Amino acid sequence: MFRGMYTATTGLLNNQRKMEALSNNLSNVNTTGYKKDGVLSESFPELLLSKINDNSIDTSNKVFNGIELQQDGDVYSLKADGAYFKVDTPAGPGYSDELRFTIDEDGYLKTQYRDRDDNIKTDGENYVLGRNGRLQVTNGNLQVDEDGNILAGGQVVDSLVTIPKRNVIGTAGFGIRTDRVFTNFTQGNLIDTGNDLDLALNGDGFFKIQTEDGIKYTRDGSFKINAEGTLVTSEGYPVLGQNGAINIGQNEFFIDENGNVFIEGQLRNTLDIVTINNDEYLRKLGDNFYIMAEGIDAEEAPFEGEVLTGYLETSNVNSVEEMVNMISTMRNYESNQKVVQSYDEILGKAVNDIAKL
Numbered sequence: 001m002f003r004g005m006y007t008a009t010t011g012l013l014n015n016q017r018k019m020e021a022l023s024n025n026l027s028n029v030n031t032t033g034y035k036k037d038g039v040l041s042e043s044f045p046e047l048l049l050s051k052i053n054d055n056s057i058d059t060s061n062k063v064f065n066g067i068e069l070q071q072d073g074d075v076y077s078l079k080a081d082g083a084y085f086k087v088d089t090p091a092g093p094g095y096s097d098e099l100r101f102t103i104d105e106d107g108y109l110k111t112q113y114r115d116r117d118d119n120i121k122t123d124g125e126n127y128v129l130g131r132n133g134r135l136q137v138t139n140g141n142l143q144v145d146e147d148g149n150i151l152a153g154g155q156v157v158d159s160l161v162t163i164p165k166r167n168v169i170g171t172a173g174f175g176i177r178t179d180r181v182f183t184n185f186t187q188g189n190l191i192d193t194g195n196d197l198d199l200a201l202n203g204d205g206f207f208k209i210q211t212e213d214g215i216k217y218t219r220d221g222s223f224k225i226n227a228e229g230t231l232v233t234s235e236g237y238p239v240l241g242q243n244g245a246i247n248i249g250q251n252e253f254f255i256d257e258n259g260n261v262f263i264e265g266q267l268r269n270t271l272d273i274v275t276i277n278n279d280e281y282l283r284k285l286g287d288n289f290y291i292m293a294e295g296i297d298a299e300e301a302p303f304e305g306e307v308l309t310g311y312l313e314t315s316n317v318n319s320v321e322e323m324v325n326m327i328s329t330m331r332n333y334e335s336n337q338k339v340v341q342s343y344d345e346i347l348g349k350a351v352n353d354i355a356k357l
Contacts, residue, residue, distance in 0.1 A: 003172075003174065003338060004339070004343060005339075005343040005344075006174065006175060007173075007174060007175035007176075008175075008336045008337075008339035008340045009175070009336075009340060010044070010174075010175030010176050010177055011075055011140050011175065011176055011332065011333075011335075011336035011339075012177060012333060012336045012337060012340065013177075013178070014039075014041050014176050014178050015329050015330075015332050015333040015336065016333070017039050017178045017181070017329075018039045018041075018176060018325075018329045019326065019329050019333070021038065021039050021181060021329070022322055022325055022326045022329060023284075023326075024037060025037060025317045025322050025324070026317065026319060026322050026326070028315055028317065029315050029317045029319050030213065030314075030315065031148055031220075031315050032220045032222050032288070032314065032315070033218065033219030033221065033275050033288060033312075033313045034188075034218040034288065034315040034316070034317065035183050035185050035186075035219070035315075035316055036183070036184050036315070036316055036317045036322075037181050037182070037183055037184070037284075038181070038182050038183075038184055039178060039180075039181055039182075040178070040179040040180050040181075040182055041176050041177065041178055041179060042176070042177060042179045042246050043173050043175070044091055044094075044173060044174040044175055044177055045087070045089045045091055045093060045094020045095070045174070046094050046095050046096060046171040046173045047092075047094070047095065047171065047172055047174075048084070048095055048164060048168050048170075048171060049168065049169055049170050049171060049172040050165065050167045050168045050169060051167045051169060052167075054211070055082055063082050064080075064081065064082040064083045064147075064161070064163055065081040065082050065274065066080075066081060066146045066147055066148070067079060067080045067081070067083075067144075067146065067147070067148045067160070067161065068081075069144055069146075070203055072101065073120075073122065074102050075100060075101070075102050075341075076100070076101055076102065076121055076142070077098075077099075077100050078098065078099045078100075078148075078160065079097065079098050079099075080097045080098075081097075082163075083097070083100040083148070083161040083162060083163050083164065084095070084096060084097055084162045084164065084171070085098075085128065085160060085161060085162070085184045086128075086129040086130075086162065087099070087111065087126045087127065087128055087129060088126055088127040088128075088129050088134065088163050088339055089126045091177070093129065094126075095162065095171055096171070099128065099160075100112070101110075101128050102122060103137060103142060104122040107136045107137050107138060107139075108127055108128075108134055108135065108136050109127070109134075109135040109136070109137070109142075110122045110125045110126060110127055110128065111125040111126045111128070111129035112125055113125065113138065115280060116184075116185060116186065117229065118243075118333055121280070123280070124180070125255070127190070128160070129318070130150065130158035130159055130160060130238070131159050131162075132158050132291055133160060135150060135158060135160070137150070137152075138152075140351070144160065145326075147161075148161035149159040152229075161307075166325065167228060175355075176222070182219075182280070183279075183282065183284065184316065185204070185279055185311065186316050187202075187203075187204075187210075187316065188306060188313045188314040188315050188316040189313070189314045189316055190202065190311045190312070190313055190314075191312055192310060192311055193310055193312055194310050195310060196253070196254075196255075196310060197222075197223045197224055197225065197231075197310060197313040198221060198222055198223070198309070198310055198312045199223060199255065199271075199307055199308065199309060199311070199312075200220035200221050200307075200308045200311035200312050200313045201219060201221065201273065201303070201305055201306075201307060201308075201313065202305045202306045202307075202308055203275075203303065203304060203305015203306065204275050204279075204303075204304075204305065205219075205273045205274060205303040205304075205305055206218060206219060206273065206274060206275075206276060206290065207219070207221065207239060207240075207271065207273055208239075208240040208273070209233055209237045209238070209239060209240065209289065210237060210238045210245065210272065211237045211289075214291075215240070216237075216277070216285065216289040216290060216291055216336060217282065217289065217290040217291070217298075218233070218288050218289050218290065219288070219313060220234075220288040220313075220314060221311075221313065222234055222312055223239055228247070229247050229248055229249035229250060230245050230246065230247050230248070230249075231245075231246040233287075234287075235287050238253050240271075240272040240274055241269035241270055241271055242269065242270045242271075242272050243263060243268075243269045244269075246268075246269050246271070248261070248263060249251050249263075251263050251264050252264055254309075255271070255309050256307070256309075257306040257307050258270070258306070258307065259271035259273050259303070259307045271306070271307065273298070273303040274298075274300040274301065274302070274303055275301045275302065275303050275304065275316055276298050276299060276300060276301075277299040277300075277301055278296070278298065278299045281293040281296040281298075308324060330356070
């Protein structure tokens with residue numbers, strides 16, 4: 001009984017996180033260069049469910065019949081018949097009769113995801129476990145037989161599968177949890193402002209901004225010139241060029257599509273715009289800024305897009321889509337809420353009525 005209440009409660013918490021992200025997106029629908037947030041959810045690791053001290057269960061229909069192995073590029077898909085695969089998760093070991101994984105740069109077998117450029121990523125993912133712990137292969141050479149054994153030089157070194165004991169009747173899940181909040185960096189629409197100090201990036205990239213706390217990144221190109229003649233953000237932070245801060249003064253200037261800054265017809269500086277290959281580690285700050293997650297260095301690469309003068313990038317939030325998602329999330333929240341209320345009523349009857357007998 002309590003398991004059902006806990007499961008419904010985890011659904012409430014997860015939907016609350018989604019509602020917070022959706023509300024924040026809608027409040028920034030008109031924020032220049034804003035990138036919407038999304039919430040990734042995952043189930044708690046499933047555990048093997050068994051009857052204690054009961055070996056009388058008929059397991060004739062649970063005989064291990066081997067695995068099915070399919071490979072799509074660097075991604076392996078496995079399906080077991082009568083056995084389970086085991087993965088190491090932050091919430092403990094989990095079991096499933098289906099598994100998708102790849103081989104990371106260190107040779108470990110790990111679950112995977114794809115970034116917005118469809119590249120396979122394994123950071124923050126789970127390790128695939130064998131009977132002897134984490135599975136590792138050399139030179140990306142993975143050999144698996146039809147019984148799920150890992151081979152090296154024709155010899156079995158470990159196994160991918162866990163054969164259930166007689167009293168195991170299946171797996172049991174314990175609800176859902178919020179894995180992480182991610183930022184969707186797809187580009188917003190570009191609007192013509194006619195202001196030479198408004199800059200938009202057409203392509204993946206970020207302006208670099210100098211602040212008292214170090215360098216930060218932004219897509220918001222609504223700049224201005226301060227009293228000292230320096231190009232700054234709306235908050236007054238200097239916009240960096242490849243030769244430092246960009247000082248325009250009261251002179252005539254022009255910024256071309258490559259970010260070159262021409263003052264009185266002479267090339268004086270170039271906007272320091274970079275593409276961040278590991279942008280999944282960018283974390284939002286106030287004032288539309290981003291910094292890298294603690295302990296992670298930015299993998300900066302040259303900006304390959306174009307700089308548009310007199311344009312601004314709008315938010316990539318679709319207000320109609322967000323409202324639909326908000327309604328759906330609210331309905332899911334209410335459904336879980338009713339389940340919790342039902343369990344509460346049942347427990348109340350158990351305590352107040354059954355106890356009287």
